[in-house]
Amino acid sequence: MLQVDLRELARGAVETRADLPANDPLFEGLDVVLTDPVRVAGRLQAAGEGRFYWHGSLGTRMAGQCRRCLAAVSVPVEATIDALFSHDPDALEDPSSYALAPEAIEIDLRPAVREELLLAVPRWVVCREDCRGLCPRCGKDLNAGPCDCPPAVDSRWRGLAALKDKLRD
Numbered sequence: 001m002l003q004v005d006l007r008e009l010a011r012g013a014v015e016t017r018a019d020l021p022a023n024d025p026l027f028e029g030l031d032v033v034l035t036d037p038v039r040v041a042g043r044l045q046a047a048g049e050g051r052f053y054w055h056g057s058l059g060t061r062m063a064g065q066c067r068r069c070l071a072a073v074s075v076p077v078e079a080t081i082d083a084l085f086s087h088d089p090d091a092l093e094d095p096s097s098y099a100l101a102p103e104a105i106e107i108d109l110r111p112a113v114r115e116e117l118l119l120a121v122p123r124w125v126v127c128r129e130d131c132r133g134l135c136p137r138c139g140k141d142l143n144a145g146p147c148d149c150p151p152a153v154d155s156r157w158r159g160l161a162a163l164k165d166k167l168r169d
């Protein structure tokens with residue numbers, strides 16, 4: 001249940017819990033391939049005049065691609081959420097603050113779930129910490145063994161070497 005009636009909140013904190021399917025319209029356009037339902041839990045409570053504080057968490061998994069070897073990987077996406085919902089526009093400078101319309105009769109946590117999920121998505125992933133990646137020259141997956149390319153450049157300089165190759169071309 002991610003829409004909470006303000007009258008219910010007036011009586012005390014409300015537990016929030018929901019499993020949103022990976023294909024829920026809420027996640028449309030996020031450019032993230034979710035493979036598991038999004039589990040949301042938390043507690044919403046009043047925090048002063050016209051302000052409500054939601055402490056919660058979300059968890060799911062997404063399909064990603066190793067940045068080094070391009071293998072498909074399944075990546076956990078987890079986040080702790082501290083969000084403030086407020087009628088007061090001055091309170092909305094914090095990125096985890098959400099506006100409540102003056103005439104609102106409920107708090108809809110779903111936009112916050114969408115936003116916090118997006119923030120929690122890793123910018124890039126690797127299949128494992130020591131993934132050796134693809135040879136920048138022949139494209140061979142170096143996790144399967146060395147390729148036949150001449151002199152192995154120290155891996156720390158691989159990016160620089162690739163750049164040099166590019167500039168030379």
Ligand SMILES: [Zn+2]
Nearest residue numbers: 066069127131
């Ligand atoms: Zn990899």
Ligand SMILES: [Zn+2]
Nearest residue numbers: 135138147149
């Ligand atoms: Zn090679």
